[in-house]
Amino acid sequence: xxxxxxxxxxxxxxxxxxxxxxxxxxxxxxxxxxxxxxxxxxxxxxxxxxxxxxxxxxxxxxxxxxxxxxxxxxxxxxxxxxxxxxxxxxxxxxxxxxxxxxxxxxxxxxxxxxxxxxxxxxxxxxxxxxxxxxxxxxxxxxxxxxxxxxxxxxxxxxxxxxxxxxxxxxxxxxxxxxxxxxxxxxxxxxxxxxxxxxxxxxxxxxxxxxxxxxxxxxxxxxxxxxxxxxxxxxxxxxxxxxxxxxxxxxxxxxxxxxxxxxxxxxxxxxxxxxxxxxxxxxxxxxxxxxxxxxxxxxxxxxxxxxxxxxxxxxxxxxxxxxxxxxxxxxxxxxxxxxxxxxxxxxxxxxxxxxxxxxxxxxxxxxxxxxxxxxxxxxxxxxxxxxxxxxxxxxxxxxxxxxxxxxxxxxxxxxxxxxxxxxxxxxxxxxxxxxxxxxxxxxxxxxxxxxxxxxxxxxxxxxxxxxxxxxxxxxxxxxxxxxxxxxxxxxxxxxxxxxxxxxxxxxxxxxxxxxxxxxxxxxxxxxxxxxxxxxxxxxxxxxxxxxxxxxxxxxxxxxxxxxxxxxxxxxxxxxxxxxxxxxxxxxxxxxxxxxxxxxxxxxxxxxxxxxxxxxxxxxxxxxxxxxxxxxxxxxxxxxxxxxxxxxxxxxxxxxxxxxxxxxxxxx
Amino acid sequence: xxxxxxxxxxxxxxxxxxxxxxxxxxxxxxxxxxxxxxxxxxxxxxxxxxxxxxxxxxxxxxxxxxxxxxxxxxxxxxxxxxxxxxxxxxxxxxxxxxxxx
Numbered sequence: 110x111x112x113x114x115x116x117x118x119x120x121x122x123x124x125x126x127x128x129x130x131x132x133x134x135x136x137x138x139x140x141x142x143x144x145x146x147x148x149x150x151x152x153x154x155x156x157x158x159x160x161x162x163x164x165x166x167x168x169x170x171x172x173x174x175x176x177x178x179x180x181x182x183x184x185x186x187x188x189x190x191x192x193x194x195x196x197x198x199x200x201x202x203x204x205x206x207x208x209x210x211x212x213x214x215x216x217x218x219x220x221x222x223x224x225x226x227x228x229x230x231x232x233x234x235x236x237x238x239x240x241x242x243x244x245x246x247x248x249x250x251x252x253x254x255x256x257x258x259x260x261x262x263x264x265x266x267x268x269x270x271x272x273x274x275x276x277x278x279x280x281x282x283x284x285x286x287x288x289x290x291x292x293x294x295x296x297x298x299x300x301x302x303x304x305x306x307x308x309x310x311x312x313x314x315x316x317x318x319x320x321x322x323x324x325x326x327x328x329x330x331x332x333x334x335x336x337x338x339x340x341x342x343x344x345x346x347x348x349x350x351x352x353x354x355x356x357x358x359x360x361x362x363x364x365x366x367x368x369x370x371x372x373x374x375x376x377x378x379x380x381x382x383x384x385x386x387x388x389x390x391x392x393x394x395x396x397x398x399x400x401x402x403x404x405x406x407x408x409x410x411x412x413x414x415x416x417x418x419x420x421x422x423x424x425x426x427x428x429x430x431x432x433x434x435x436x437x438x439x440x441x442x443x444x445x446x447x448x449x450x451x452x453x454x455x456x457x458x459x460x461x462x463x464x465x466x467x468x469x470x471x472x473x474x475x476x477x478x479x480x481x482x483x484x485x486x487x488x489x490x491x492x493x494x495x496x497x498x499x500x501x502x503x504x505x506x507x508x509x510x511x512x513x514x515x516x517x518x519x520x521x522x523x524x525x526x527x528x529x530x531x532x533x534x535x536x537x538x539x540x541x542x543x544x545x546x547x548x549x550x551x552x553x554x555x556x557x558x559x560x561x562x563x564x565x566x567x568x569x570x571x572x573x574x575x576x577x578x579x580x581x582x583x584x585x586x587x588x589x590x591x592x593x594x595x596x597x598x599x600x601x602x603x604x605x606x607x608x609x610x611x612x613x614x615x616x617x618x619x620x621x622x623x624x625x626x627x628x629x630x631x632x633x634x635x636x637x638x639x640x641x642x643x644x645x646x647x648x649x650x651x652x653x654x655x656x657x658x659x660x661x662x663x664x665x666x667x668x669x670x671x672x673x674x675x676x677x678x679x680x681x682x683x684x685x686x687x688x689x690x691x692x693x694x695x696x697x698x699x700x701x702x703x704x705x706x707x708x709x710x711x712x713x714x715x716x717x718x719x720x721x722x723x724x725x726x727x728x729x730x731x732x733x734x735x736x737x738x739x740x741x742x743x744x745x746x747x748x749x750x751x752x753x754x755x756x757x758x759x760x761x762x763x764x765x766x767x768x769x770x771x772x773x774x775x
Numbered sequence: 776x777x778x779x780x781x782x783x784x785x786x787x788x789x790x791x792x793x794x795x796x797x798x799x800x801x802x803x804x805x806x807x808x809x810x811x812x813x814x815x816x817x818x819x820x821x822x823x824x825x826x827x828x829x830x831x832x833x834x835x836x837x838x839x840x841x842x843x844x845x846x847x848x849x850x851x852x853x854x855x856x857x858x859x860x861x862x863x864x865x866x867x868x869x870x871x872x873x874x875x876x
Contacts, residue, residue: 731874731875732872732875733871733872733873733874733875734868734869734871734872735807735868735871736797736798736799736800736801736868737798739797739798740798743794743798
C-alpha cells in the first residue's frame with residue numbers, strides 16, 4: 110500500500126503520457142485522476158496508520174549504488190512527517206487533477222498535461238518519502254524538471270519558455286548548494302542515510318573544518334548548504350525571482366506547484382533536517398533573518414501587483430517566509446502545521462483565481478475586472494474563505510497556524526530567554542500581517558466588489574464554473590475552514606507526541622509553553638493589524654479609488670508604488686549585475702577569446718596557418734639556381750660536421766643545432 | 776720528403792677553392808665543371824699522399840679509379856652541356872631556374 114501511494118502516480122503518468130493517443134482526452138483524464146485519487150485515499154490510510162497509531166514504516170526496495178563506503182538503496186521512510194506531506198500532496202494534487210479536467214478541456218494537449226501533473230506528483234512523493242539524501246535529491250531534481258515542463262506547458266508562448274527556463278536555472282543555483290551539502294554530509298558522516306546522519310549528529314557538534322585558514326563548524330556549514338537549496342526551492346529572498354514568473358503556466362499548475370508541493374520542498378527539507386539544524390545557532394539565526402525578510406518583502410510587494418495570480422504568488426512567497434522563520438525559531442512542527450494549512454487555502458485561492466480567469470475569458474489583470482460578485486457568488490464565497498484563512502481570521506485554518514507562529518515570535522519580549530534575535534522575525538512578521546490582509550482584500554475588492562472594468566463582450570460571457578471545477582473548490586474551502594481546528598491538537602497541541610522522532614528540538618530551544626503565558630495585548634496584535642489592513646483596503650477602495658492609478662499626488666508615493674510594482678527592481682538588478690555580465694563573459698571571453706581565440710590559434714587553425722606560412726618560406730628557398738642548392742648542401746654538411754664534433758662536448762647544444770641543420774637541409 | 780701538414784694543406788686548400796668556385800660562380804657552367812674536376816684532383820691528391828704516407832697501395836688504386844670515374848663523369852657532363860646548349864643556346868648558370876619551387 111505504501112509503495113502504491115508512490116507508484117500509482119507514476120503509472121498514471123506513464124500511461125497517460127505514452128498512451129494518450131489511444132486513450133484520448135476522456136480516457137487519460139479518468140485514468141490519471143483515478144490514480145491520484147486512489148493514491149490520496151491510500152495516503153489518508155497511511156496517515157491513520159502511521160500518524161495516529163504512532164508507528165514508523167521503512168521499506169527497503171533494492172540497493173542502488175554500492176561503491177566502497179558509499180551505499181545508496183531505494184528505501185522509503187514513512188514517519189509522521191512524511192505522511193503529513195503525503196496527505197497534503199496527494200490531496201491537493203487529486204483536487205487539481207479533477208479541477209483541470211474541466212479547466213483544460215479545450216486544450217489540445219490535455220493528455221500531456223495530465224501526464225506532467227502526475228509525474229510532478231510522483232517526484233514530489235519520492236522527495237518526501239526518501240530515506241536517504243540521494244533519493245531525496247532525485248525527487249528534488251525531478252520536481253524541478255516537472256515544474257519546467259508544466260510552466261512551459263504552452264510551449265509556443267515566449268514568456269512561458271522564458272519563465273520556465275528561469276525557474277529551472279534559479280532552482281539549479283539552489284540545487285548546487287544542496288549537492289554541496291550532500292557531498293559534505295557524506296564526507297563528514299560517511300553515509301547519506303537519514304537514520305545514520307541524524308543519530309550521529311550530536312557527536313559532530315564539536316567538529317571543525319579548516320578551510321583557507323578559517324575554522325568552520327561542520328554542522329553549520331552543512332546546514333548552510335542545505336539552506337541554500339531551500340532558498341532556491343522555497344523562493345526565499347535572493348532566489349525568489351522565479352516564483353512570480355512561474356505564473357505563466359496554467360492556473361492548476363500554479364495551484365499545484367506554488368501552493369502545495371514544489372515550494373514546500375525547501376521547508377520540508379529544513380523540517381526533515383531539524384536534528385541537524387538544532388545544533389547550529391548560527392543557521393537558526395540565518396533562517397530567521399531570511400524567512401522574516403522574505404515574509405515582509407513579499408507581503409509588501411504583493412500590495413502593488415496588478416496581476417491576479419502574481420498577487421497570490423507573492424502571498425505564497427510571504428507565507429513560505431513565515432514557515433522558514435518558524436523553523437529558525439526551532440518550531441518545526443508549527444512550520445509543518447502552517448505548511449499543511451497553507452496548502453489548503455493557497456490551493457483554494459489559486460483555483461478560485463483560475464475560476465475567475467476562466468470566467469472572464471483569460472483576463473488576468475485585476476484592474477480590468479470588478480463586480481464579479483453578482484455573476485459568480487460561489488467563487489466569491491470560496492475566495493473570501495481562502496482570503497480570510499490566509500490573513501488568519503479567528504477560527505479559520507490560518508488562525509491556528511499563522512497566528513501561532515506570530516505568537517511564538519512574541520517570545521522575544523521575554524528578555525531572560527536569551528532569544529533576542531527572534532524580535533527581528535517578530536517585527537517583520539507582524540508588519541507583514543497588515544500588508545497580507547491589505548493585498549488580499551485589495552484583490553477581493555478589485556475582482557469582485559468594485560465597479561466593473563470588463564469589456565461588455567466578455568462581461569456577457571461571465572459564468573459560474575461547472576461542477577468539476579466547483580467540487581475541488583468546495584472541498585478545499587471545507588479544508589480551509591476546518592483543517593486547522595481539526596489537526597491543531599495533533600500537530601502542535603502541547604505535549605502531543607505525534608511527531609515522534611521525526612522532528613527533533615533541543616530542549617533549550619523549546620518555547621511552546623512560554624508562548625502560552627504571553628500578555629493578552631500582544632496576542633491580539635496580529636489580529637488587530639489584519640483587521641486594520643482590511644479596513645484600510647476598504648477605505649482605499651471605497652473612498653480613494655485613484656490611490657493606485659493616480660498616485661502622482663506626491664512624488665515619493667509614486668516612486669514607492671513604482672518601486673514595489675517593479676518588485677523592488679530585483680529582476681532588473683539581477684539582469685544587469687549578474688545575468689548580463691555572465692552572458693557577456695560567456696560570449697566575449699569564454700567563446701570569443703578562449704574557444705574561438707586561443708584554443709583555435711594553438712590548435713587546428715593556428716597549426717595550419719603555421720605550416721602554410723613556413724612552407725611558403727621554404728618554397729622561396731628553392732630558387733632553381735644550382736649554386737644556391739650547392740650552397741645549402743655545403744652549408745649543411747659543414748654545420749653537420751661541426752655538430753658531430755660538438756656532440757662529444759655538449760649534448761643539448763648538439764640537439765638544438767641538429768634541428769637547425771635538418772631544417773635547412775629540408 | 777713531403778711535409779705531412781703541407782701536403783694536407785694543399786689538398787684541402789685545393790678542395791676549398793674548387794668548392795668556392797662551384798657556388799660563387801654565377802655565370803659559366805664550364806667553370807663549374809672545371810671546379811668539379813679540381814675537386815676530384817684534390818681528393819685523389821690527398822689519397823695518393825695518404826697512401827705514400829701510410830705505405831699502402833689502396834689509396835693509389837682508389838685514385839686511379841677516381842681518375843676513370845672523373846673522366847667518365849666529365850664526358851657525360853660535357854655531353855649534357857652540349858645538349859643543353861643546343862636547346863637553350865646559352866650556358867649561363869643564372870638562367871637555369873626552370874625548376875624553381
